[in-house]
Amino acid sequence: MEQSKLRLVKIIFFGLIPPLVALFYLCLDVYWIARVPDKAEWADASIKVRKDYQDGDIVVFVPPWALEGLPFFDGLKVWTSETVDWYEISKFSRSWVIFSFGKTPSSIPPDFQEIRFEKGTISIGLYKPSLPYQLVYDFLKNIQDAKVLRHYKDKIEECALFIKERWYCGKVHPWQFVGKETKDFGDAVRDVIWAHPLDKELFLEIVYPSVPMGKKMVFRYGLALKSFEDENPGGPVKIELKISEDTVFERTIGKEERGWFSENISLERRDGYAPVTLQVSTTNNSFRQFCFTADIWR
């Protein structure tokens, strides 16, 4: 009897389970392959979007890596990074979300209100941000308003050369500038304001002299992914953000601290216009690719 039981266990465990696992695997295999959209489906999705697309809209893909159909959306504003930064998406008046690979609107944040949704192999949703705020000032878009100063021990140097949305000190330089750049921060490639610090605790100062105040300021920052490639990266990066003379935020980013960070700063006690100043410094500026964005919302 014992022998029979043992034999039965062997038959089930070794004889039945492995083939069932193999069959299950085969079904999974076929499922993953079958759900890949073909080019005709991407083309069809793009036609539907183009029909009602307006200036100020953006196209987002969910999952964000499903970009085989990207060429069909040529001419439209698209988000192409590895993860969807819904904060950045909220700056657009409407977002067309292209769902594929079985993704559903459950991945859309609650801040986005659905205008319409069309289900299919590729489903298309149209959303608009339902935040109670309006963007009133984008520091990246207004980079030309900035004044960039380098504070040395014995002097202050103004970087007054402005070329292609970048402030240079004296001459064009591959990394010594403050201005528009596009960098990978690990989770996503972003358009940011590049502000590579000076060395040895000399500091870089970026001043926006007249920024309209509102309800809040969203200050986002981090070190680009390249900052961490070397075995001996530079030092921690210290940042201090001031509005008028008040320090509203300060932090030291650790030398191996990866990520794109976000800070909401209340502006409720402020109105009118005020200068906003960011100071950036480090003990060792080797590969300290500090970048930031900032937005005022009302």
Place this chain on the structure above:
Amino acid sequence: MEHNKFLTASNGNRWGRRLDHLIPALLAITYFTMLVFTLDIGFPRDESFYFYAGERYSRWFDLLIKDPKRAFTKEAINEHFEYNKEHPALPKILFGLSWRVFGRMHDPAQEPWTRQWYFDGDPPKTILGIMDESTAMRLPALISASFLIYLLCRFGIIFFNTRIAVTSTIAFMFMPHAFWHAHLACFDMPVTTAWFAVCYCYLMAEKTGKIGWHILTSVAWGIALNVKHNTFFIVPTLLLYFLITRWREFGIDKKNGVFKVPSIPLSFVFMATISPIVYYVLWPKLWFDPIDQLKFYFNFHFHHVMYWAYYFGDLISKPPYPWGFSFVMSAVTIPGPTVFMAIIGLLLCLWNWIRIIKGKGTGCISNHRGAVFFVFINFFIPFLLIGNPKVPVFGGTKHWLPGVPFLTIFAGIAAYQMFEAISGIKEIFPSFSVAKERIANLMICLAFISPLMLDTFHGYTNGSTFYNAFVGGFSAMGELRMQREFWGNTAFSALPFINENAPVGSRVHFHDTTYDAVKMYWRDGLLRRDIIPVWDQERADYYLFHWHKEFLNDEAYFKNLVGVEVPIEVVAQDGVPLLNIYERPNLRRGSSGAK
């Protein structure tokens, strides 16, 4: 598992002995056929360097024929074998010779523009000319990979049984990453073959005691050292095996108090004496400056440049590297049924071993004592070497390939137990006839082979990007943020678009594809000859951006530079982009262009 169940299918009879050679040969031929019909795989960076090296090394043989005395001078050796001296010469010599014999060369008298595609502007004369140049270069690699199939099956038959041999061999044949690497004129599959060959010879020497096998072990190791430096680690692996399986023979002799050790295997003696000679003879760079060359060689690899690996959303470029990287990567890149069966096989063997230690088991999984442990350490050590947090991880899954054939033997052991269990049904249900058992076995084989074949052949051009269905298939590259392609070969899949659409004289930035690879694309007629390769974003009309995490800034730079948001074409595998083709705006698109 009882010992007598593990006799070979032949059981000693003549026809059975023939089958024991015929089955491995048939599987090897099948594998070779599979490889030959799936050669539409691009040329990775390293392969292009070895194409060039093969070409240069082959010129030494011209000199050998023309002026043998001069060929053996230091100057001639340095002139011909200096390039790529950080790797031994043997594989590249074979690639080069095969290319010379079989390759269909261009004739500059008819096609003057082809001169620049060859070393020194001097294409050699076609000899047999029966295949494309790249295929001719790859032929030795295809043969060596097929030979591995033969050896693996033979090993399984000799030390286990035919069922284990065939199932483990088939498991290895249908492994997307190994299958992809098997096509390439590189070292990773040849070194896997070489490692396995040394182990095969060693264990045969141990089993038979015949001096011929001991000598063959040393020759095999000498040859293996001439393939790639991984094979230096065969020595500590074999030593470990020797020490652990013969530990009882160490001790103090009670009669005379002398410390006794087991007799040293003759293989070790020959490996210490014959292998260095073979190593020396087959690597011309060692002939005149062995010390300097070896210093350079070891120094190069001890301080190897660290590339990147993209692993669950982390871009890894420096230590500490993730623990168990090799184990995890194999678990997600080997087809799921094989992983499952390998784990079952490992656990079975572990359970059996525990039973033997406790004195409860009398069976031996293999007919050769120690064989299972031998298989285990030859699987484990290559994996462990890379799974160590101090060892750089890059190059996908190729650096521990030598351990993979041994892993499949455990899958074979589990498969054997599975068929035994099916066979045991009739002892509980007598109506389960032999015919029904055969049908059940056939269904089970189909249940296993179908997904393995699907995994291997679906997307084989991009086999190095395969992830198994348990983690989402190819979509794991996007969903789990794992490595996509890593070696610059995906440009191959962009060539039809470029050929069809790029205006005459377009400048194409090939990104991670090398100039040597572009030359081979020209030579094989895969790229229009008027296309101008540039590795300069400022000048490029087209940018073939290979999707590597570490290069995303470069993609963004080009997009901003030329003012485009989206690529004009995407090369994807199961919906995941591997390469984006960007076109400079307002570039006239046409189909003109001559080859």
